[in-house]
Amino acid sequence: MKITNTLSGLKEAFIPQGEEVKMYVCGITPQSEAHIGHAMSYINFDAIRRYLRFRGYKVRCVQNFTDIDDKIINKAAALGVSISELAEKNMADFMTDMDALNVSRMDLYPRATQEIPKIIEIVQGLVDKGFAYPAEGSVYFRVTRLENYGNLAHRTLDQMMAGARIEPGDEKENPMDFVVWKAAKPGEPSWDSPWGKGRPGWHIECSAMSLRYLGDTLDIHGGGQDLIFPHHENEIAQSESFTGKKPFVKYWMHNGLLRLGEEKMSKSIGNIISIKQALSKYSVDAIRIFILGSHYRSPLTYSPEALEAAEKGAARLRQALESSTSGGKSISLDTAGVLKRFMESMDDDFNTPQALAVLFDLTRELNRLRDEGEDISQAQNLLKELSEVLGLTLKGVEKTAGGSDQFIQLLLDTRNGLRQAKQYQLADDIRKRLEDLGVFIEDTAGGTTWKARR
């Protein structure tokens, strides 16, 4: 398997440290509802995890909740609710969204506010070794102590300074120094520390959680491209300085960002479509096909047209699993070939668009064999298995609950009576009216079937 490593900029052979792949996927700051940009990141990394498991790896994956930071504090104040109340609500919503998107659960979801002792331990360690210094109750990381600062972002300190957007902050020795521990402001939540009351800076929580739950060296650390700098760059600085071990992460993976129109979808710009909004219009499978239909490192633009196209594609895959498997002849499907193509695609830096193409090809082949009267159960099982690797559910829309099924069946029976009597106008009228109610009919050789669609 090969993975593109952001640090080297190269596609590298994937060799994990041990039996278990240690993986960390940057989570959210639970300040508001998650949007489909988040969905894009987490669906991509979900497919990656699923494939690693499919390939026989054990995977231990951790995802943080950064439940304390400026944004949450301000937002909670604006809404007039407590910080924990806001965070709890958004974390619960996030889990609901992830479940709805069929993103498999992480092994652990640590929270920044519950990792304070580990965070203080790291900050203290950094101060002891001279990598960080206290100033006015805060503690800053001394960026100039590192030779390789900027490596992940492929930038040097000088180049960053040239950006000239950095505000020098009086307490800092160097404008690029970043805060690892923030002195408390009045009215804000705070914890006791050797430097007085304060709270963690951004970045430090991820170092604390990954070191604590996965060890000094991770195999894979993932997140959106917008996290490369400064977030992940700073994580490397803190973690490696604290443990004295390199590398902190063997493979850095970053997904491209979702755009809406010509801009990145982002909370600060406000051009957001929430996961719930998307799910109210499109099926999970459509959303996953839309996202996995583009390579994880490429940017993707959200559009109703693209989602609708994905929805139709999803319907085709589903249809292939729903069709009956009547024939009794032996199988002439090249299952090994299909599997090989699928794995070659995924082995190559998780090329999900190509893997999806394999599924669509398999679907066409399956339908063809069915039309020729072959037993297609094996092909269907393969399609089901590979779809699950990509996290597709391929579940049809539920038939209506309870009673109405019987009435629909009654109408179909009546209509088929009319058809036999060649009363086609009446039969077509029933079909049309059922369609208006969201019930779609198909007359096949084996009888009439129906399904509910929105």
Added chain:
RNA sequence: GGCGACGUAGCCAAGCGGCAAGGCAGGGGUCUGCAAAACCCCCAUCAGCGGUUCGAAUCCGCUCGUCGCCUCCA
């Protein structure tokens, strides 16, 4: 200004040195009482210009256009 990525059919999107995957839409067939579904066939020379090579969408250079990061952000 610095760093990075990208520009492939009507739309979305793989391929990254050897005769252009896949999805959606479109056209033509088969099947069907008609629909629907499904199957078969058709539909691009890869932003532009120049170079390297037996051979380039794929490598190099320039031009044009777009996006991301450098500040909170998946």
